[in-house]
Amino acid sequence: MEPGNFKYEYYIPVDSQNDLFLMKMWVSSESQVTHGETEHYKMLQTLKNEYVIAVAIEKYCISAIS
Structure with a gap:
């Protein structure tokens, strides 16, 4: 992982062979x-x-990660 990357995962939906879902969690906007x-x-x-x-990109901000 890179500095500032808290989590990185990917998923392939069971109902689509042409889609990929990437989830990246960063510790700060600056890290991203x-x-x-x-x-x-x-x-x-x-x-x-x-x-x-x-x-399609969706961004979410949270105040703390446990």
Whole structure:
């Protein structure tokens, strides 16, 4: 894991072979921004532009993680 990443998991829905659900939890907004500046993230964006049809992003803020 990267610094600032609290949790990373992925799921493939049982009812769709074409969907992927990624869950990333960051300790701060700043950590997430730093992640977006990494080389591997930029490479992923290039691949997504070529192969991914649609992306839906949902952000949630919580005050504490137990």
